[in-house]
Amino acid sequence: MGQPTVAINIIRGLLSTDEDAYCPQFVDESVLALYIAMMTKHSMLDAIMPVVHMWTTAMTAECESASVLSESTVAKTVAMLRSNSHPGAAAIANELLTHVDTHFPDAIPV
Numbered sequence: 536m537g538q539p540t541v542a543i544n545i546i547r548g549l550l551s552t553d554e555d556a557y558c559p560q561f562v563d564e565s566v567l568a569l570y571i572a573m574m575t576k577h578s579m580l581d582a583i584m585p586v587v588h589m590w591t592t593a594m595t596a597e598c599e600s601a602s603v604l605s606e607s608t609v610a611k612t613v614a615m616l617r618s619n620s621h622p623g624a625a626a627i628a629n630e631l632l633t634h635v636d637t638h639f640p641d642a643i644p645v
Contacts, residue, residue, distance in 0.1 A: 539577040543586070546570050550589040559593035564608045571612055571631075580623045584630055591638050609635050610644035 546566075548556040567590050574582045594603045609632075616628035636643050 539573055539579050542570060542573050543582050546586050550593045559597050562590060564604050568608050568612050572615060575616060575619050575624060578621050580621060580627050583627055587634060604639040604642040606642050606644050609642045
């Protein structure tokens with residue numbers, strides 16, 4: 536997954552119910568964190584939150600429990616975003632935290 540556009544297409548294909556490849560079970564929190572890291576590395580921050588929203592929709596539809604996201608993954612992902620020098624990375628970290636607080640409150644780092 537060295538090419539960010541390939542990663543975007545793969546993740547969206549796995550998470551979109553409009554695609555034949557819909558397989559959200561393959562996109563766990565580690566894959567989501569890897570995707571966020573890749574998009575951050577390639578300064579494609581605008582591609583992060585749409586996929587986070589798709590992932591949340593898929594996880595809440597596919598899983599009986601909303602405990603599919605851990606506090607540790609959230610903390611590490613937010614720390615990675617905040618340590619990035621891109622001017623928009625801190626804003627994405629805050630938006631991600633707000634999203635997690637709304638949909639996965641048990642995963643908010645203390």
